[in-house]
Amino acid sequence: MTQTAQGPISPAEIEAAVGRPLPPFPEASLRAFVARHFDRAPFYMDALRNHPPPVYLLETQVLAAGARRFMAAFQGALPDTAFYYAMKSNNHPEVAGHLLKQGFGLDVSGGPELAAALDLGALDIIFSGPGKTDAELDMAVRHAEKVVVLMDSFGELGRLEKAAASRGAVVRTGVRLTTNPDGLWRKFGIPPDRIEDFFQAARSCPHVRLQGLQFHTSWNLSPEAQLRFIEMLGGVLRTLPEGFLREFAFIDIGGGYWPEQGEWLHPGGTPEGMIRKALGQTVAAAAPRYRIPSMPIEGFSEALVPSIERHLRSVVPCRICFEPGRWLVNDAMHIIVSVVDKKASDLVITDAGTNAVGWERYETDYFPVLNLTRPAMIEHPCHILGALCTPHDVWGYAYWGEAIEPGDILLIPTQGAYTYSLRQEFIKPLPAVVVVV
Numbered sequence: 001m002t003q004t005a006q007g008p009i010s011p012a013e014i015e016a017a018v019g020r021p022l023p024p025f026p027e028a029s030l031r032a033f034v035a036r037h038f039d040r041a042p043f044y045m046d047a048l049r050n051h052p053p054p055v056y057l058l059e060t061q062v063l064a065a066g067a068r069r070f071m072a073a074f075q076g077a078l079p080d081t082a083f084y085y086a087m088k089s090n091n092h093p094e095v096a097g098h099l100l101k102q103g104f105g106l107d108v109s110g111g112p113e114l115a116a117a118l119d120l121g122a123l124d125i126i127f128s129g130p131g132k133t134d135a136e137l138d139m140a141v142r143h144a145e146k147v148v149v150l151m152d153s154f155g156e157l158g159r160l161e162k163a164a165a166s167r168g169a170v171v172r173t174g175v176r177l178t179t180n181p182d183g184l185w186r187k188f189g190i191p192p193d194r195i196e197d198f199f200q201a202a203r204s205c206p207h208v209r210l211q212g213l214q215f216h217t218s219w220n221l222s223p224e225a226q227l228r229f230i231e232m233l234g235g236v237l238r239t240l241p242e243g244f245l246r247e248f249a250f251i252d253i254g255g256g257y258w259p260e261q262g263e264w265l266h267p268g269g270t271p272e273g274m275i276r277k278a279l280g281q282t283v284a285a286a287a288p289r290y291r292i293p294s295m296p297i298e299g300f301s302e303a304l305v306p307s308i309e310r311h312l313r314s315v316v317p318c319r320i321c322f323e324p325g326r327w328l329v330n331d332a333m334h335i336i337v338s339v340v341d342k343k344a345s346d347l348v349i350t351d352a353g354t355n356a357v358g359w360e361r362y363e364t365d366y367f368p369v370l371n372l373t374r375p376a377m378i379e380h381p382c383h384i385l386g387a388l389c390t391p392h393d394v395w396g397y398a399y400w401g402e403a404i405e406p407g408d409i410l411l412i413p414t415q416g417a418y419t420y421s422l423r424q425e426f427i428k429p430l431p432a433v434v435v436v437v
């Protein structure tokens, strides 16, 4: 749980943060990752034949294989499931389009995403997120046969009732539950101890059919946060009147599954690195690197399913819904740039900037930069920087390859999640999207 700042930070607190050891990156698994992508260099180069860098390269087969694996992990283990792709994690229409073909519905969080989902012909859409406007609610009402609105507050219930009544429609809905009442996560949903009040309030809204619950925890490197919430929710459900429980058609347990590769960090992403940056020091080292482990999706399933059965489905034997985003798209898209300028043996500038990912990801997160033009299983320290007029435009502090020269093509693999959707029009043109099977 995050802590709210209270008074000055003591030297002991700083020491504890700095001294907290992070797991070092296992060299063998990093080398295997790099080798796997170098082995595919001819495939990547071929994809560039008609599309010079910079590009986002979307591999639809990787996407489809991940979708099948995610579904299989839970479908076999639970009697009634539904899967919704969280469009926010990568909003390229081909991504959602391919996941629809795999049997996913779509999870949208705003009007533009809802419009895109409808344009794609999606028939099963959930609309979640705080602060839905009247116009967005009206769009959901107009497509009520395709959209389930996951309401975020008592106020939204009232506004949705009004919107649905004005069109003579009845809307299927659920309500989102707050998973953490502290800090900024309190903006999402209603407190679980108000579920009964919410069902009571919905009874006086004839155009709103309340049928389920939703919660979402983020950044799950393990299922711990989900398990804690499921157990607590089970306790609340047991106190609800039978009449309400009978109305439940689904419980949506959200997304937030971290990809199996784990979280990869530079020194700049560690507590020590962040403290050093706050002190104005430069933290731009190529090593050491850290990997915080995650687990295979089957491991999530093994832990979550018994808990869902015991705490939720034993009380309400309903459908369980999933809203993954990051896990599905992370591995399916890569970024490919080329070197424009070599300013020193350890400093190159590329043709695209990190406006392509929309945030300063690589100042904290480590991803190998692979020189596809001169592949070699050796990593050289080198500042690989973008072309924007800001020093916060970093792809990496090293590259894998024999050498690096102007014109070389560099691959940054597995960049599909929360990069493309966050891209910004800023100074340099954005990469084109190349879709390969």
Ligand SMILES: Cc1ncc(COP(=O)(O)O)c(C=O)c1O
Binding pocket: 086, 088, 089, 107, 128, 129, 216, 218, 219, 254, 255, 256, 257, 323, 324, 325, 326, 327
């Ligand atoms: C309500 C909700 N569901 C699903 C997701 C998708 O999360 P992830 O991409 O981490 O799986 C998010 C992400 O913010 C979310 O807010």
